[in-house]
Amino acid sequence: VEELDGTTRQEGTALRPNAEEIALLREWTVLQSGFRRLNDQLLADVEAKVGLAPSSFQVLWFLLTTPERSAPMYQLAQTLGFSTAGTTKVADRLVDAGLVERRPSRTDRRVIFAALTETGRQVAGAAALALAAAVRDRVVEPLGNEHFASLSAAIGSVDPRPGHPPCG
Amino acid sequence: VEELDGTTRQEGTALRPNAEEIALLREWTVLQSGFRRLNDQLLADVEAKVGLAPSSFQVLWFLLTTPERSAPMYQLAQTLGFSTAGTTKVADRLVDAGLVERRPSRTDRRVIFAALTETGRQVAGAAALALAAAVRDRVVEPLGNEHFASLSAAIGSVDPRPGHPPCG
């Protein structure tokens, strides 16, 4: 029997959750898996309409919202929540598909910009329309604008993103 | 240039999102990535304390909430939102770690039960305590009981889980 963390565990009941903790975990589990299912549905809608994997779409959408339709790799990594290694490979797939171009920076020769191609712009637009429709149908409409806004505010106030104020 | 879905795309502005759709997508993106970051933090807390990967913990917790501390494989797959193939491999890792045992069913010889071992029970309990503490610190406390409950209710009402009523 391999131990996962190498610690020895004592006998007894000290390490078992009580009724209150069980209830809390049940509620969180429902919340967490519910959100995951919902998000998977939305992304599946996008993938079915434009054939774009989640991480690829997220990059395209981010680039589309950018003034120059381009951004340095490390910024994409931050947006995706991926390592820079993983981000490189996402970019590789987008380049192979002809949706993105790599461009060197003029001011800092370490950084590489990922820039939307014209095709990439069109695909990003179509994917954005597909996701917007899915969000409307599956989230905003069943929830109502108010509940959707308060949901958004709730998550924003507990988001551990570095460098954003803890709810004004 | 490879097309991802083989379709030809027309020129023009018809396939570009308007301002309202852009705003909606911005809001959803913030919401989605915020929730992902939060969940990753909680699971990282659990992994740091008991050395248990997310999918492994989810199985252990489910089995712990079960009367007989055991469940058939297809039920674990449903809980995880994984394919049965993926679930088999999660179970393999848990068996290798000595946390779970495989047992044949007496009534249907196609099904295999995954059952917690004594060690698995202890680890599951410790992991549950760790997650409960993390949820309290990172979610319930900053949000307050009311907002947490309404968040839970909101997700529940848009959860596409098969076989649960669409919000009374």
Added chain:
DNA sequence: CAAGATTGAGACCTCAATCTTT
């Protein structure tokens, strides 16, 4: 044939190491 479970191949991401530039 359908359902439950497993296997192998493939896709996607992470970690550690490396290279270039600052």
Added chain:
DNA sequence: AAAGATTGAGGTCTCAATCTTG
């Protein structure tokens, strides 16, 4: 050194195919 990007090895999940049982 430190930051940005890439590469290769490894882990985790999915899909398609297979096997057994109902």
